[in-house]
Amino acid sequence: MWRRPFLWLILAVSLAFVLVPYLTDDVQLREGLLLAAVYVILASSLNLMIGYAGYVNFGNIVFFGLGGYVCVFLVSEWHWPLVPSAILAGVAVSAVALLFGLGILRLRGAFFALATIGINEAVRQLVTNFEPWGGATGIYLSFDAYEPLGGPMQALWTSYFLVVGVMALSLLASFAIKRSKFGLGLIAIGQNEDAAATLGVPTPRYKALVYSASAFLPAVAGGIYFFKSGIIEPGAAFNLGLSIEAIVMVMLGGQGTVIGPAVGAFLYEELRGALLVAEAFSNFQLVIAGVLLLVIVLFVPGGLMGFVHRRWPKARSWLE
Amino acid sequence: MTALLEVANVSKRFGGVVAVRELDLRVEEGEILGLIGPNGAGKSTVFNLINGVYPPDIGRVVFRGADITGAPPYRIARQGLARAHQIVQPLAGLTVLDNCTVGACFGRENLPLAAARETAREVAEIVGLRGQLDILAGQLTTGGKKRLELARALSARPHLLLLDEVLAGLNPTEIEQMIEIVRGIRRRGVSILIIEHVMRAIMSLSDRIVVLNLGAKLAEGAPREIAADPKVITAYLGEAEPADDAGANP
Numbered sequence: 001m002w003r004r005p006f007l008w009l010i011l012a013v014s015l016a017f018v019l020v021p022y023l024t025d026d027v028q029l030r031e032g033l034l035l036a037a038v039y040v041i042l043a044s045s046l047n048l049m050i051g052y053a054g055y056v057n058f059g060n061i062v063f064f065g066l067g068g069y070v071c072v073f074l075v076s077e078w079h080w081p082l083v084p085s086a087i088l089a090g091v092a093v094s095a096v097a098l099l100f101g102l103g104i105l106r107l108r109g110a111f112f113a114l115a116t117i118g119i120n121e122a123v124r125q126l127v128t129n130f131e132p133w134g135g136a137t138g139i140y141l142s143f144d145a146y147e148p149l150g151g152p153m154q155a156l157w158t159s160y161f162l163v164v165g166v167m168a169l170s171l172l173a174s175f176a177i178k179r180s181k182f183g184l185g186l187i188a189i190g191q192n193e194d195a196a197a198t199l200g201v202p203t204p205r206y207k208a209l210v211y212s213a214s215a216f217l218p219a220v221a222g223g224i225y226f227f228k229s230g231i232i233e234p235g236a237a238f239n240l241g242l243s244i245e246a247i248v249m250v251m252l253g254g255q256g257t258v259i260g261p262a263v264g265a266f267l268y269e270e271l272r273g274a275l276l277v278a279e280a281f282s283n284f285q286l287v288i289a290g291v292l293l294l295v296i297v298l299f300v301p302g303g304l305m306g307f308v309h310r311r312w313p314k315a316r317s318w319l320e
Numbered sequence: 321m322t323a324l325l326e327v328a329n330v331s332k333r334f335g336g337v338v339a340v341r342e343l344d345l346r347v348e349e350g351e352i353l354g355l356i357g358p359n360g361a362g363k364s365t366v367f368n369l370i371n372g373v374y375p376p377d378i379g380r381v382v383f384r385g386a387d388i389t390g391a392p393p394y395r396i397a398r399q400g401l402a403r404a405h406q407i408v409q410p411l412a413g414l415t416v417l418d419n420c421t422v423g424a425c426f427g428r429e430n431l432p433l434a435a436a437r438e439t440a441r442e443v444a445e446i447v448g449l450r451g452q453l454d455i456l457a458g459q460l461t462t463g464g465k466k467r468l469e470l471a472r473a474l475s476a477r478p479h480l481l482l483l484d485e486v487l488a489g490l491n492p493t494e495i496e497q498m499i500e501i502v503r504g505i506r507r508r509g510v511s512i513l514i515i516e517h518v519m520r521a522i523m524s525l526s527d528r529i530v531v532l533n534l535g536a537k538l539a540e541g542a543p544r545e546i547a548a549d550p551k552v553i554t555a556y557l558g559e560a561e562p563a564d565d566a567g568a569n570p
Contacts (some may be wrong), residue, residue, distance in 0.1 A: 043323065054569065178432065179433075181425050181433045181436075184421060185426060187413075187418075188414070189412065190413075191411035191414060192411055194393075194409070195405075195411060196410035198373075198394075198403055198405075198409075199422050199427070200397030200399060200423075200426030200427050201394055
């Protein structure tokens with residue numbers, strides 16, 4: 001397994017993420033990279049749906065937000081440690097996704113996409129009116145919550161390392177799924193669902209499973225992210241804008257590849273950072289994102305990786 | 321002994337149109353059964369009813385002793401019933417090898433990935449796609465895509481193969497090759513139910529032929545009897561030789 005250059009690449013990138021901000025003690029860099037890592041996790045997981053199974057999920061952010069809520073609630077109210085809270089958040093949200101999936105995956109194309117937006121908005125409304133989770137104001141973590149990790153400053157570093165770990169996992173999962181029988185079945189569904197079913201791919205089960213799988217790591221990441229923020233409220237947790245930005249990242253890097261969405265996520269974060277400094281107007285990056293998506297879909301549907309694979313066909317065999 | 325496939329009293333209507341009417345059909349073990357009829361006779365609908373694309377309104381479909389009426393296509397495929405489509409449906413973004421691997425992975429033998437790749441290679445060899453394993457399926461010629469349909473279905477190692485006009489759109493040389501391939505498949509013990517418009521081909525391939533007209537069975541028998549049956553000739557618009565004219569129209 002370690003003969004694969006790709007796995008070394010994941011390791012090297014993750015190490016760079018850990019070491020560079022830590023050795024330079026650059027907090028600003030760390031915050032930028034944390035966001036980039038979160039984006040990589042969101043994009044890689046979304047790619048399982050869009051790139052592999054061919055289902056465009058506009059509401060993928062609902063997993064991130066729900067994971068955040070479950071985790072922050074466990075830490076705040078039940079005084080659980082961070083790691084088990086985040087893992088339980090992942091498991092719980094995956095289970096919920098499985099139920100959603102069995103329902104809405106009967107739909108195809110635009111109707112599926114609409115249903116995913118509906119789910120995100122419905123959950124947002126539900127949470128906004130759910131008093132145990134603080135309703136519209138959300139949940140604040142007190143400083144005590146960070147004591148087990150050695151105080152707030154240390155907790156920020158720990159959260160960051162955990163997010164980088166989850167990022168590595170999301171890339172490994174993308175890789176492992178693509179190389180598996182499950183992945184082959186998903187890609188067959190993405191190419192032609194009816195043909196796949198005729199060939200024996202158990203389409204309803206596979207679709208529900210991948211929908212659930214694409215929920216797990218974003219939920220875990222949401223848990224750590226909102227723990228780090230110290231506050232979670234419905235607007236930030238279920239931000240449809242971020243959902244759509246994640247689609248741009250997947251398309252920019254190249255849907256269906258393992259590296260593409262990660263590269264797209266990283267580039268998008270850099271771009272967003274640059275645009276925030278430009279201060280043209282708030283959320284200017286969404287304008288750019290929209291234009292970018294249009295250009296990609298029209299002219300380079302394969303994204304960056306599609307371009308690389310076409311230009312250097314040999315790269316296809318080792319650059320997944 | 322019971323038949324490999326038994327279609328019993330099956331009907332299907334779409335709105336006001338009766339596509340298939342009280343049809344009985346039996347495919348015996350090791351047999352090649354031809355299914356012919358004018359355009360719109362309901363031949364492809366019969367295939368859709370057999371492999372579970374949609375359920376019949378009434379009637380039963382029994383495969384190897386098990387009732388598969390109304391089961392979804394992927395479950396029927398798993399039981400060893402594979403299908404090649406009239407309108408080719410390649411998984412265009414996957415290579416030829418991966419297309420066949422899907423068939424082997426999720427077919428009757430439910431193989432793990434590595435073993436499925438081996439089976440896929442063998443089958444690609446049988447249908448003459450060996451040199452094109454790494455080409456994307458979407459880039460194949462029409463003839464190549466037809467072969468791929470066949471290879472994918474065959475990769476499942478089925479008991480029964482449904483072939484829906486695999487000769488349509490091929491040139492005479494390719495037709496000859498394809499006929500030989502189909503014969504070779506039968507020699508390997510696979511039973512075949514085949515829809516075909518190229519009469520010369522179906523007459524020489526089939527052990528028995530069923531003629532469908534307006535959704536109902538018009539005639540059934542050996543190719544020689546069918547060719548001489550006045551009812552069949554009338555159904556083909558009174559042509560003296562139903563054979564070759566119909567073949568021009570896919």
